[in-house]
């Protein structure tokens with residue numbers, strides 16, 4: 001009898017999102033290459049209406065039914081937005097007598113230190129890092145194999161990341177697993193990981209094992225051609241820093257050559273912007289999304305984020321001069337930050353007429369340096385499945401609420417931010433709605 005794997009993704013989705021997230025599709029593409037493996041997929045949005053853990057459990061068990069326990073694995077993706085639900089679904093699956101293996105992977109596992117079996121006692125194996133190769137190896141047999149990046153529950157945890165040869169990965173697009181036909185919006189990648197080490201961000205660990213961070217250029221180009229041929233209108237590139245790769249300009253030129261008319265959203269480091277890149281970007285409908293976080297050197301240093309503010313300023317001036325659409329993201333709640341210093345960061349962006357300024361509340365993400373240093377900065381976390389930092393040694397709760405209101409005012413005025421005094425005036429009248437960053441709260445009612 002063929003072995004079976006049920007791959008489950010508890011996903012955060014937006015209206016325009018394709019049904020299957022890219023990470024899930026990339027894993028499926030790799031699993032489909034394993035001979036005689038019966039691959040099943042379940043994608044459950046966690047933020048659409050009421051999600052009942054028992055219903056999710058039934059759905060998953062139906063997919064796993066009809067195969068002997070030593071022939072079936074259920075593999076769950078663990079992301080921050082699905083954490084609460086996952087911790088309810090896993091015990092339910094065991095309660096209902098599933099005896100096959102449970103394998104977990106995804107960011108919540110990748111960035112976790114030792115102790116995963118305390119968090120998820122129902123799981124048999126954990127995969128840290130990019131999971132395509134490791135999961136395919138595990139799925140072939142019930143034997144306990146020694147695979148770098150795989151931690152078996154109960155064994156000594158080496159806290160290793162799985163490695164993957166990005167140049168050899170099958171493309172979910174080119175293998176037909178994901179279709180671009182009739183899809184207005186897609187998320188797409190050309191590289192993984194990040195060369196920087198900001199201490200609030202989770203990108204550092206899985207990237208650490210990559211010798212090359214880029215996908216094969218020939219794959220990227222074939223995917224570009226596919227996208228351009230299908231008339232996709234909106235393409236969000238997931239690369240942590242699109243312009244960190246030497247292929248960046250070549251890729252943009254390919255889109256232009258193929259006459260791409262859709263919108264391209266690219267996360268970029270302002271300091272890496274150069275003329276050739278902007279020349280290529282100018283041929284397309286791009287939005288350059290710059291992370292800035294803070295304009296203050298000391299706040300930047302506290303999170304290991306060195307912004308060369310002069311160069312950021314230059315890049316913004318040039319982008320504005322060329323009429324290229326752009327955004328800047330800030331964080332509120334950073335170590336050493338005060339209400340006044342946050343306002344200065346916002347004001348700096350407003351003075352540069354940045355069309356869209358986003359201000360995110362600081363989250364202490366699992367396994368980040370900032371999470372480990374929480375006591376040093378006196379961080380106090382709020383409520384919710386993804387609690388923001390609401391007070392610290394440098395700001396109190398009322399300061400945080402004022403920052404959250406400014407963030408709200410920025411969100412309501414995207415594309416046409418008013419000057420600082422008017423923004424503050426608007427913020428004063430606004431209730432902060434930090435719940436817009438949280439997974440569905442309705443589901444417990446079901």
Ligand code: B12
Nearest residue numbers: 012023075076077079080105106107127130131202203437
């Ligand atoms: C797209 C995206 C989103 C989308 C939605 C996600 C979706 N459904 O597609 C949106 C825009 C909604 C989003 C929002 C947020 N996001 Co986001 N997002 C991403 C992003 C850019 C891409 C994810 C992706 O597709 N990557 C490409 C694929 C190939 O990688 P992957 O998904 O990690 O999957 C691989 C591995 O994780 C592993 N794996 C995954 N599942 C499984 C399962 C098994 C069984 C195994 C073995 C392995 C495995 O193998 C996969 C293939 O290699 C990542 C950053 C990044 N570049 O990865 C952040 C990221 C996932 N997001 C993150 C965060 C923090 C957020 C926010 C909280 C940000 C905020 N401050 O508000 C919000 C939360 C939701 C909300 N309230 O809006 C964090 C971490 C989250 C976490 N721990 O789960 C990331 C890693 C960014 C970061 N560096 O900090 N996000």
Ligand SMILES: C[S@@+](CC[C@H](N)C(=O)[O-])C[C@H]1O[C@@H](n2cnc3c(N)ncnc32)[C@H](O)[C@@H]1O
Nearest residue numbers: 200201240268290291329330331360361362363
């Ligand atoms: C996915 S990140 C990528 C940023 C980009 N690589 C950069 O640094 O220029 C997009 C934005 O999310 C926000 N962000 C990332 N990690 C965060 C965290 N732990 N808490 C709050 N916001 C965060 C930051 O504002 C960041 O610029």
Ligand code: SF4
Nearest residue numbers: 194196197198201240
């Ligand atoms: S915030 Fe951006 S630059 Fe910093 S580590 Fe994360 S992805 Fe890299």
